[in-house]
Amino acid sequence: MSRSAHPAGPRHADVLPEGHPSAPPADLNHLDPKVWASTVARTPDGVVTVGGVEVTALAEEFGTPAYLIDEVDFRERARAWRTAFGADADVFYAGKAFLSRAVVRWLHDEGLNLDVCSGGELTTALSAGMPADRIAFHGNNKSVDEIETAIRAGVGRIVLDSFQEIVRVAHIAQSLGKRQRVQIRITVGVEAHTHEFIATAHEDQKFGIPLAGGQAAEAVRRALQLDGLELIGIHSHIGSQIFDMSGFEVAAHRVVGLLKDIRDEHGIELPEIDLGGGLGIAYTSADDPREPHEIAKALHEIVSRECEGARLRTPRISVEPGRAIVGPTAFTLYEVGTIKPLDGLRTYVSVDGGMSDNIRTALYDAEYSVALVSRTSEAAPMLVRVVGKHCESGDIVVKDAFLPADLAPGDLIAVPATGAYCRSMASNYNHALRPPVVAVREGEARVIVRRETEEDLLRLDVG
Numbered sequence: 001m002s003r004s005a006h007p008a009g010p011r012h013a014d015v016l017p018e019g020h021p022s023a024p025p026a027d028l029n030h031l032d033p034k035v036w037a038s039t040v041a042r043t044p045d046g047v048v049t050v051g052g053v054e055v056t057a058l059a060e061e062f063g064t065p066a067y068l069i070d071e072v073d074f075r076e077r078a079r080a081w082r083t084a085f086g087a088d089a090d091v092f093y094a095g096k097a098f099l100s101r102a103v104v105r106w107l108h109d110e111g112l113n114l115d116v117c118s119g120g121e122l123t124t125a126l127s128a129g130m131p132a133d134r135i136a137f138h139g140n141n142k143s144v145d146e147i148e149t150a151i152r153a154g155v156g157r158i159v160l161d162s163f164q165e166i167v168r169v170a171h172i173a174q175s176l177g178k179r180q181r182v183q184i185r186i187t188v189g190v191e192a193h194t195h196e197f198i199a200t201a202h203e204d205q206k207f208g209i210p211l212a213g214g215q216a217a218e219a220v221r222r223a224l225q226l227d228g229l230e231l232i233g234i235h236s237h238i239g240s241q242i243f244d245m246s247g248f249e250v251a252a253h254r255v256v257g258l259l260k261d262i263r264d265e266h267g268i269e270l271p272e273i274d275l276g277g278g279l280g281i282a283y284t285s286a287d288d289p290r291e292p293h294e295i296a297k298a299l300h301e302i303v304s305r306e307c308e309g310a311r312l313r314t315p316r317i318s319v320e321p322g323r324a325i326v327g328p329t330a331f332t333l334y335e336v337g338t339i340k341p342l343d344g345l346r347t348y349v350s351v352d353g354g355m356s357d358n359i360r361t362a363l364y365d366a367e368y369s370v371a372l373v374s375r376t377s378e379a380a381p382m383l384v385r386v387v388g389k390h391c392e393s394g395d396i397v398v399k400d401a402f403l404p405a406d407l408a409p410g411d412l413i414a415v416p417a418t419g420a421y422c423r424s425m426a427s428n429y430n431h432a433l434r435p436p437v438v439a440v441r442e443g444e445a446r447v448i449v450r451r452e453t454e455e456d457l458l459r460l461d462v463g
């Protein structure tokens with residue numbers, strides 16, 4: 001989730017992104033099911049609906065901008081992951097992608113586990129009734145308070161990220177009279193992103209303990225000596241927005257190699273491996289993500305083959321999809337404010353939100369698509385850049401897309417696939433009020449995270 005995870009680098013502003021339609025789509029009114037939540041449709045009048053509710057009605061009731069999340073789609077995706085991985089594997093939803101109490105309850109209902117990486121996420125999860133033993137606690141710098149809270153709560157596992165943390169968690173567990181189940185997060189020298197991956201000897205990043213130079217093996221040695229820890233497995237997370245399974249193949253090979261070394265040195269076979277998350281979704285029609293059952297099949301095959309080769313019992317696998325579950329289930333609804341054609345360049349369409357509700361375009365050069373959703377139009381396509389209302393020229397939501405040339409202030413437009421890392425990364429820049437998350441299902445809409453108010457802003461400002 002850093003810029004370096006996207007080594008394609010920033011793209012030249014005047015060039016249409018690779019793989020992005022440089023020509024307008026045949027039908028601007030068409031909503032590609034790849035990028036829109038599963039219940040999204042248009043009425044005969046041309047108004048887009050989600051969960052059977054018209055976006056015009058949603059805008060009237062809840063205002064714009066707003067994140068609209070399709071509950072049925074979320075549950076279906078969660079269930080598809082759960083079913084695909086089956087009884088001998090665990091699916092941990094990565095809460096950092098988007099977490100609220102309603103989401104925790106949906107995950108609980110659908111039999112998923114949950115990853116958290118802060119005290120705030122842990123509190124949210126516990127307060128919504130997620131059993132602690134189904135929670136994994138992550139992070140490269142968990143505070144003593146966070147570790148203590150997690151151990152007291154009885155979290156199912158803490159994923160250890162450094163040598164200091166091995167000792168810290170062991171001491172805290174012991175002082176509480178507990179033995180904490182832990183995994184050690186290692187870096188295997190694989191950097192994966194989208195359609196390619198790089199296998200290297202080293203990884204220059206803050207997460208995990210490098211396999212290179214025997215550091216991971218040393219971490220295992222230390223963890224095994226400490227009474228406060230029960231080492232249950234090895235963890236590896238190789239990147240994000242990945243379509244190519246070959247990065248996982250190299251990672252699994254290296255993780256299993258470590259399990260084998262552990263067996264040879266200590267005479268024990270660790271029972272679990274976690275292969276992380278990072279599976280890609282379609283942000284535009286150019287992306288072709290894999291289905292959970294294909295991913296599960298590929299990962300199970302890779303791990304069993306590697307274990308057979310190493311003559312190890314196949315460990316229990318866990319995976320941690322965040323984006324792949326929540327990303328496609330939501331879209332952001334905006335109202336068009338101003339429209340500024342720049343001759344020979346493009347038309348700037350300003351909406352009532354921006355980088356405060358979707359930082360991914362500015363942060364990662366992320367690609368998105370956009371559609372007119374309050375009506376259809378037969379007007380000619382115009383090349384647009386959808387921008388926000390913030391005091392920053394990099395405040396871009398959709399860099400290059402087409403909208404109908406008759407677009408007018410007051411029209412509603414929507415950006416699909418904003419379920420992951422948009423609300424969770426939202427900010428108050430320019431004292432923007434963070435938008436609500438509205439869950440829609442079977443003709444009914446309800447707020448699951450309310451819109452911030454000016455009172456919320458002033459409540460924090462106590463000077």
Ligand SMILES: *Cc1c(COP(=O)(O)O)cnc(C)c1O
Pocket residue numbers: 001094096097115138237239240241276277278279320321322323324420
């Ligand atoms: C971010 C993260 C995930 C989830 O990544 P997605 O790209 O949302 O699937 C899973 N595991 C770990 C350890 C992470 O840091």
